[in-house]
Structure formats: structure tokens, C-alpha cells
Amino acid sequence: MSDSQERFNLRRLKTSYLTTIISISLVLFMLGLLSLLILHARKLSDYVKGNIGFSVILKENAKEVEIKELQKKLDASDFVKSTNYINKDEAARILQKDLGEEFLNFLGYNPLSASLDIHLNPNYANNDSLSIIEQRLMKKTIVKEVVYQKNIVTIVNENIRKISIIILFFSSLLMIIAIALINNTIRLSVYSKRFLIKSMQLVGATQGFIRKPFVFKGIMQGIYGALISIILLMGLIYIASKEIPELFVLKDIRILLIIFSIVIVLGIILSWISTFFAVRKYLKIKTDYLYY
Amino acid sequence: MDSENIIDLNNISVYQNKVLVLKEVSLKINRNEFVYLIGKTGTGKSSLLKVLYADLPLKEGEATIVGFDLKRIKNKNIPFLRRKLGIVFQDFQLLTDRSVNDNLTFVMKSTGWSDKKKINERLEAILEDVGLKNKGYKMPHQLSGGEQQRVAIARAMINHPEVILADEPTGNLDPETSEGIMELLFNISKSGSVVLMATHDYSLFSKYPARIIKCENGNVIEGNIENNE
Numbered sequence: 001m002s003d004s005q006e007r008f009n010l011r012r013l014k015t016s017y018l019t020t021i022i023s024i025s026l027v028l029f030m031l032g033l034l035s036l037l038i039l040h041a042r043k044l045s046d047y048v049k050g051n052i053g054f055s056v057i058l059k060e061n062a063k064e065v066e067i068k069e070l071q072k073k074l075d076a077s078d079f080v081k082s083t084n085y086i087n088k089d090e091a092a093r094i095l096q097k098d099l100g101e102e103f104l105n106f107l108g109y110n111p112l113s114a115s116l117d118i119h120l121n122p123n124y125a126n127n128d129s130l131s132i133i134e135q136r137l138m139k140k141t142i143v144k145e146v147v148y149q150k151n152i153v154t155i156v157n158e159n160i161r162k163i164s165i166i167i168l169f170f171s172s173l174l175m176i177i178a179i180a181l182i183n184n185t186i187r188l189s190v191y192s193k194r195f196l197i198k199s200m201q202l203v204g205a206t207q208g209f210i211r212k213p214f215v216f217k218g219i220m221q222g223i224y225g226a227l228i229s230i231i232l233l234m235g236l237i238y239i240a241s242k243e244i245p246e247l248f249v250l251k252d253i254r255i256l257l258i259i260f261s262i263v264i265v266l267g268i269i270l271s272w273i274s275t276f277f278a279v280r281k282y283l284k285i286k287t288d289y290l291y292y
Numbered sequence: 293m294d295s296e297n298i299i300d301l302n303n304i305s306v307y308q309n310k311v312l313v314l315k316e317v318s319l320k321i322n323r324n325e326f327v328y329l330i331g332k333t334g335t336g337k338s339s340l341l342k343v344l345y346a347d348l349p350l351k352e353g354e355a356t357i358v359g360f361d362l363k364r365i366k367n368k369n370i371p372f373l374r375r376k377l378g379i380v381f382q383d384f385q386l387l388t389d390r391s392v393n394d395n396l397t398f399v400m401k402s403t404g405w406s407d408k409k410k411i412n413e414r415l416e417a418i419l420e421d422v423g424l425k426n427k428g429y430k431m432p433h434q435l436s437g438g439e440q441q442r443v444a445i446a447r448a449m450i451n452h453p454e455v456i457l458a459d460e461p462t463g464n465l466d467p468e469t470s471e472g473i474m475e476l477l478f479n480i481s482k483s484g485s486v487v488l489m490a491t492h493d494y495s496l497f498s499k500y501p502a503r504i505i506k507c508e509n510g511n512v513i514e515g516n517i518e519n520n521e
Contacts (some may be wrong), residue, residue, distance in 0.1 A: 206368075
């Protein structure tokens with residue numbers, strides 16, 4: 001065989017090895033992306049829930065000291081993420097800006113009340129917690145009323161629940177697809193060596209001795225695949241954080257480390273198990289069945 | 293089992309899947325014996341050898357080879373049986389993804405050799421024995437059929453087995469190399485091993501006379517040189 005032909009054949013063999021690694025890396029990339037989505041879904045839902053808030057309208061006669069004291073107490077409580085005190089003048093300025101009209105001149109007095117705008121801790125952003133908080137606040141003498149939109153709270157929670165179910169469904173589906181794809185890729189690669197496996201058995205090698213190099217190679221393919229998918233994920237995160245800066249949360253190092261670990265562990269475990277069972281199949285099979 | 297009988301078959305039947313190939317085979321082969329296994333194509337020679345190296349299960353009869361009970365042998369013990377046998381396959385069964393040296397080293401390592409120096413010494417000696425001294429670096433596909441056959445023979449002999457089962461080991465060889473291989477196999481049998489060789493090459497019988505067993509019409513019978521010509 002000529003040198004060029006030999007080089008061509010060697011290149012083809014390397015390409016098939018590379019193709020296996022790339023297939024594994026693409027599947028792991030998808031799994032990494034999904035993990036990114038799942039781990040950030042919680043953050044995003046907390047972010048949306050954290051924007052749910054309500055206004056505590058204060059009575060006309062409420063003194064500044066009493067208001068500050070109430071604000072301090074609220075800031076210290078579990079259900080509050082942040083509070084913002086808006087006095088009568090500021091409320092008028094905000095409304096004037098929204099309306100675009102000098103309504104104070106028209107009315108001749110400021111009808112608005114001072115209020116405390118409260119953003120909730122995400123865990124308490126539901127109607128049940130809100131009604132308990134409302135009851136508690138209404139007992140305070142300086143509180144006139146508590147205003148919030150019940151519908152929005154319900155709709156936000158309902159949507160988050162729906163999205164979570166959809167994400168969970170697709171995660172499970174993708175996980176099954178990933179396992180099937182990696183398993184199939186590795187099985188095909190082992191299938192091409194089935195006669196070698198049989199020859200090794202015929203010369204007296206034990207199953208463990210035959211299996212070891214295959215499993216080692218499978219694990220290495222899993223590791224290479226995982227490393228490639230991590231590079232792809234990092235590239236994607238970099239581009240996303242440049243193009244959509246609001247997604248700055250994606251730069252959370254702790255979450256990234258968790259995702260990269262998941263990708264590496266999945267790469268190793270999936271290729272390990274797939275190789276183990278693929279080789280086992282040909283170790284157990286009768287010689288005649290190798291030809292089918 | 294008689295201690296002299298390395299191979300002891302007692303009324304065994306050989307099946308390929310569910311098809312009966314040989315029936316009621318009884319055969320005893322002692323140490324130092326060289327035995328030809330002859331018969332037309334498809335008469336069950338290879339199947340009988342496959343039973344002996346436990347590639348085909350023994351369903352009927354009793355059989356022992358190098359102390360292993362073929363009817364009751366467990367899967368996990370089959371590699372240890374094969375380590376006591378040297379098998380030359382009709383289709384060579386070389387590991388096509390590695391060189392001749394690596395083929396032979398694989399067998400040594402898988403059977404417990406670990407000392408690199410000893411492995412290399414044995415490698416050199418066995419390649420010289422089969423006339424492939426400078427071809428250890430070659431891949432199987434770079435060798436001729438005869439050379440591949442010799443690698444298969446080298447592999448079978450590498451662990452000094454008690455029994456050599458050879459399925460047409462001279463089938464692809466030129467007369468000169470054939471003779472060299474026959475010398476080799478005869479010497480092995482003289483040194484205490486059993487050689488059971490399936491062959492169609494009847495011309496060997498006159499130069500290397502030995503016991504002949506014939507597969508015919510589903511039976512195994514003792515033969516002789518005259519009635520096989």
C-alpha cells in the first residue's frame with residue numbers, strides 16, 4: 001500500500017474517533033445548556049417574584065418617626081426584600097410626571113397619601129402570604145390601606161409554574177435523548193470491534209482484561225467530549241453576556257462550576273456505562289451471532 | 293480421566309446451533325501424541341475443535357481436556373482453559389488493529405506475563421521459530437496469507453501449551469514453509485504436548501506419519517494413511 005493511501009486510511013480512522021468525541025461533546029453541550037437553564041430558571045423566577053410588591057398607604061396623621069419605625073420593622077422582617085418610603089410630595093411629583101399635568105394647581109391641594117412601597121422576598125410572593133401580611137399591617141394604627149393587584153400575583157405564579165413544568169418535561173426528554181445518542185455512538189464504535197473482542201476471548205483473555213482498554217478509551221472520549229462542550233458553553237455564555245448584558249446572572253461562578261462539573265461527570269458516567277454494556281454484549285454473545 | 297489422557301471424549305455429540313454434526317464421538321489422546329483430524333469439508337472437523345476450546349457448548353456426552361470438564365465448565369473458567377491450549381484458527385483470528393509484536397504481546401500480557409525483558413525475549417524467539425524474525429513491526433494486513441498463518445502459529449505456541457489445536461495450519465503455506473511448520477509442530481508434540489491438527493493436506497502423512505482420525509457421515513473413526521489417499 002502506498003504511503004499516501006496509508007496516510008489517508010489513518011486520517012479516516014482518526015476522523016471516526018473524532019466524530020465519536022464530537023457527537024458526545026454536542027450532546028453534553030445540550031445537557032450543559034439545559035442545566036444552565038434549569039439552574040437559572042430559579043434565579044429568573046426569583047427575579048420576577050422579587051419585583052412583585054405592594055403599597056402600604058399611610059394615614060394623613062402618620063408622623064415621620066412612626067413611619068420610619070414601621071419601615072425599619074418591615075426591613076427587618078423575613079417577607080420583605082426592600083422598602084421605599086414615598087412621602088406626599090414625592091407621590092405628587094411621580095403622579096404629575098405620569099399624568100403630564102399640573103394637577104396640584106388644578107385641585108389646589110395634594111390629595112395623595114404618603115406610602116411605603118414594599119418588594120417581597122420571592123418565597124412570600126403569593127396570595128396566601130400577601131393576605132396574612134395585609135392583615136398584620138392593617139392592625140398598625142398609621143396604616144390606611146394595603147394595595148396590591150391580586151391578579152398579577154396569581155398570573156405570575158401560574159406562569160412560572162407552567163414554565164417550570166415545560167422545562168422539566170424537556171429536560172427529561174433531552175436527558176433520555178442524550179443517553180440514547182451517546183449510548184448509540186459508543187455502541188457503534190464497539191460494534192466495529194466485535195470480531196477483535198471475540199479473537200481476544202479465543203486466545204484466553206479474561207472478560208475484565210478485554211473490557212479494560214475499551215472502558216478506558218470510552219472514559220477518555222467522555223472527558224474529551226466534556227471539555228469540548230465546556231469550551232462551547234463558555235463561548236456561548238461570553239457571547240450571551242456581551243449581546244444581552246441583562247443576563248449578567250449567567251456569570252455566577254458557582255453555578256458555572258456546578259454546570260461544568262455536571263457536564264464532566266455525565267460525560268464520564270454515560271460513556272463508561274455505555275462502553276461497559278456494549279463490550280459486555282459482545283463478550284457474552286455466541287460467535288455465530290457476530291455475523292448478524 | 294486417565295492421567296495420560298490429555299483429551300478424553302466419551303460419547304459426545306457435537307451440535308452447530310440445533311443441527312447435529314457429529315454423534316457418539318469417543319476419543320482419547322495421550323501426551324506426546326500428534327493426531328491428524330481429517331475429513332471432507334463440512335464433516336465437522338472445525339466444530340469438534342470448537343467444542344474442545346469451548347466455543348461450542350457440549351450438550352451430550354462427557355469430555356475433559358487438560359483437566360477441564362467441558363460439560364460443566366463455567367463461562368468464567370473458559371479463558372483459563374484456553375490458556376492451556378494453543379489454538380491455530382483457520383481464519384487466523386489475528387487482532388487486525390495492531391502489529392505482529394502487539395498481537396503476541398497481547399496474548400502474553402493477558403495470560404499473566406508482566407516482565408518486559410522476558411516478554412521481548414520470548415517474542416524474539418518465537419518469531420524466529422516461525423521465520424518472521426524481522427516482521428514483528430508489521431500489521432497483519434501487510435503480511436501474506438502464509439505469514440499471517442505463521443503469526444497465528446507463533447501465538448498458539450507462545451505460552452508452551454499442553455495442547456495445540458490447529459485448524460488447517462498449513463492451508464495457506466507454500467510447501468517449504470509448510471514443512472517448517474510441520475517440523476515445529478512435531479517437535480512440540482515430542483516435548484510433551486498434544487497436537488491435534490485438522491488438515492486436508494494428505495501429502496504430509498508420509499513424511500510426518502502419525503495417528504489419523506477421520507470425520508465421516510457424522511461419526512469420528514480411526515483412519516490410516518492408505519484409506520485416506
